[in-house]
Amino acid sequence: MTEQTLEKLKILAESAKYDVSCASSGVSRKNRPGTIGSAAGWGICHSFTEDGRCVALLKIMLTNHCIYDCAYCINRRSNDIPRATLSVTEVTDMTIEFYRRNYIEGLFLSSGVVRNPDYTMERIARIAKDLRNVHHYNGYIHLKSIPGASRELVNEAGLYADRLSVNVEIPTEANLRMLAPEKDYQSIYKPMFYIQEGVMASADERKRFRHAPRFAPAGQSTQMIVGATNENDKDILRLATTLYQRPSMKRVYYSGYIHVNSYDNRLPALNQSPLKRENRLYQADWLMRFYGFRFDEIADDSSPNLDLEIDPKLAWALRHPEVFPVDVNKADYALLLRVPGIGVKSAQLIVSSRKFGRITSDTLTKMGAVMKKAKYFIVCGELSAHTIHETGEEFVRRVLTDKKPSKKMPDKRQLTLNFTD
């Protein structure tokens, strides 16, 4: 590794950082004697940057040259930024060396489109192939499938990668066409479909032949930009639901839009990236995946956008007071999950513990339920009955709204003196 590579590494990390996905989970692979690496099924984050995001994979672009001119992208061809390209050995050597030092869990390789999608995809697949076959590397590999890449190349990549991903980026096709004239939904959904087919075919094959090759065993993921276009949260969640219905789709990421190309007036001029909205969308995503909520329960026609002040689960509970109060000693698991303040963990603990005795508000606190929220929605025998029906929804909402006193705002009661030097 030389100083030159170091410089390229910086430029290309800078270009890759807006891709959110950094998961290293979904596949377990033991080490084979004489090789390097293993994959842990639960995923391991090896570092966290100052923005609090995890660094599990060496997230890097093969090149940030790009023939496309997508309005939301930092690497669009009309931007004047430093450009660089890594060679195959540079990427593989860096991955192996970082891996040996326990800096990373694997490689996440993406690329700007050079010449045409197939040319780019071929080079990406080539790196994964080298890592597996030349360096005998068993760690995690996440490859980006380039929109418009052909089926053969996606299949090739799937043989070496653990996860493949194609980013949807913009939740409706009309807006995608507006912001990225060279792309359309066809070019995005086709590779997605190839991946899905590959995963399913390989799963089928492995039922019959134990050593049949695995195809992208950690499935695929995708990403949507939030706040760059005028879609509401209901549209976004509906699209996420349809994506999750595909058999191989493991994660949909939401990325709060950051105003990187401020000169482009097709995009809204946001001073601050919509982080709260992004956070609420992730909460909604969790509700859909682990709590058995449907997207139209979380955001319906009367409230198509998520409430930024309270979390979506509490918002649902406030809209549906008729479900509550829930008796924690009797209610089934699915109903317990609907109570604000009771999560998957505490719901499981409640179900496994109530065989041995009554659950009281005291034990609920000790099990980790957030009683500040839950107390309005449950009865557990001894609790005085101040549930949502007695207090009213408005009261609960006011008490549980996230309010943080702003640190920058000075205390108005304090007289400030202007000293001049």
Add this chain to the structure above:
Amino acid sequence: MITFRYDKTLDGLLTAVFDAYSRRTFPDVLLGTDDDVPLFAGEIHTVMSDTEKSTRVWNGLERKASQGFCDMLLHVWLSELPGADELLLKYIVKTFADVAGATMNHADDDVRRIRQIALKVSRERLHVIQFVRFQKAADGIYFAPAAPLYNVLPLTIPHFCDRFADQMWLAYDIRRRYGYFYDMKKAVEVTLENDENLLDGKLDESIMAEDEKLFQQAWKDYTKALTIKERLNPRLQRQNMPARFWKYMPEKNR
């Protein structure tokens, strides 16, 4: 008050369980061999550690409860927290006595405390797996310093053996001054006699591999480049990556 004295090893603790059953007296207090005897100690029994007895107790536990449960007890033992041994003894007796819900009743205080301690320890184990950094020495051996809160290094070794199977490494607990050396076949516990030069967790530049410094710099620059300035959130970073690990991480140090 019945008091047992033992040598503060896991074998000793399990032997104490054995003795409690054979003497039919269950201790209220456990003391180390060198601890001062409290004023009103009452009956004192000194446990002589015996691997045969402790193995019998452990095998009995494995028959009685699941593997995951025994792992949990091991985690609690490695926490080295004051009072963890008394809790363990009480809890092991409870398990043998088949108290209803001894393992699953989370409303029970002992069950919850055991689980909480085990959870803390397994988190620390995961932190070590996440944040330990290997530095390459000139002789090709990778050195990984760690100073975890609890004695979790032995719990991480199977993971490192599996992952870094084709390189020699030394994982060293700087706080407890012992470590494991892996020679590409198996990891053995080592205590180094003169480890003073390793205690700051940094290899001296004279024994560092020549490109080691460059890779550390590359990693530092890389994580810096990866930061999105518009989203800075140092509090979240601290929450996810406790500051006590930063001392040995190139991206936060040097």
